[in-house]
Amino acid sequence: MPGSRFPRRRRDSASPDSSIALVSELNLILLGPPGAGKGTQAERLQDDFPIAYVATGDMLRQAVKDGTGLGREAKAYMDRGDLVPDGVITGVIIDAVKGSDCEDGFLLDGFPRTVAQAESLDEGLQGLDRSLSAVLLIDVPEDEVVRRLSGRRVCPQGHVYHVEHNPPKVDGKCDIDGERLSQRDDDREETIRKRLQVYRDQTAPLIDFYDDRGLLHRFDGTRTPQEVHDHLRATVSTLRLENQL
Ligand SMILES: [Zn+2]
Numbered sequence: 290m291p292g293s294r295f296p297r298r299r300r301d302s303a304s305p306d307s308s309i310a311l312v313s314e315l316n317l318i319l320l321g322p323p324g325a326g327k328g329t330q331a332e333r334l335q336d337d338f339p340i341a342y343v344a345t346g347d348m349l350r351q352a353v354k355d356g357t358g359l360g361r362e363a364k365a366y367m368d369r370g371d372l373v374p375d376g377v378i379t380g381v382i383i384d385a386v387k388g389s390d391c392e393d394g395f396l397l398d399g400f401p402r403t404v405a406q407a408e409s410l411d412e413g414l415q416g417l418d419r420s421l422s423a424v425l426l427i428d429v430p431e432d433e434v435v436r437r438l439s440g441r442r443v444c445p446q447g448h449v450y451h452v453e454h455n456p457p458k459v460d461g462k463c464d465i466d467g468e469r470l471s472q473r474d475d476d477r478e479e480t481i482r483k484r485l486q487v488y489r490d491q492t493a494p495l496i497d498f499y500d501d502r503g504l505l506h507r508f509d510g511t512r513t514p515q516e517v518h519d520h521l522r523a524t525v526s527t528l529r530l531e532n533q534l
Contacts, residue, residue, distance in 0.1 A: 313532035315340055315394035315525065316386075316419060318401070320495060321427035322488045323481070324434040325510045326517065330427065331398050333518045338525055341390040343382065345399035349373065352381045359384065375406050383413040394422070403491050404498050423528055424499040425521060429510035431485050439478045442470040 315338065319327045331342050352360030353367070359380045366373045382400055385391065401407040414420055429437075440452040444463035450456060450470060457464050474480060499505045508520050 325427040340394040379409040427510040444468040
């Protein structure tokens with residue numbers, strides 16, 4: 290384990306390489322219910338800061354595609370229709386974090402989803418001589434999530450509308466190709482309520498878990514995406530400054 294014997298070089302102002310003197314590592318987790326806009330915010334944060342976006346689903350699919358040891362292990366579970374165990378998922382995430390694009394930090398989305406996963410992430414990061422800088426919670430009440438997601442309509446070509454926030458010019462018809470709009474199964478209220486319950490039972494306990502460790506920052510996800518982004522950016526900027534002191 291090179292991580293434990295050779296601690297990572299800290300990039301402070303005394304670094305001999307002045308070109309990276311101002312860069313400091315930011316290891317972040319994005320937390321929040323489905324429909325909170327995490328993906329949108331993650332995209333915007335990447336434009337502001339040199340941090341790699343690590344979306345768990347993508348990482349897992351990539352590991353399976355690349356046929357890495359962990360990828361093959363994960364695939365065996367998936368092929369049987371079983372859930373991929375925490376240890377395997379954490380391994381995939383830790384592999385991703387070791388990559389050169391995550392040297393300056395990472396933004397995890399979709400992981401951890403449970404306290405057990407959070408604990409195994411802590412261990413994995415410790416093995417790399419790294420730790421979390423902060424957890425960013427985008428908070429949105431359940432009824433608002435249901436309003437947002439159940440209002441979505443799509444056409445067969447994949448154009449997306451929202452009955453309240455982005456309605457088509459003609460009711461039920463796509464503006465671009467005139468095809469009929471429909472609601473995806475995933476966007477039905479019953480399905481959304483089920484996903485929210487899973488979030489409430491399994492993922493929401495992470496809020497206290499990280500709050501107790503002094504890592505949690507809350508953001509009001511009912512504000513406009515621009516406002517949420519402004520607040521997130523201000524917080525991440527502050528964290529970065531603190532890191533450099
Ligand atoms: Zn269309």
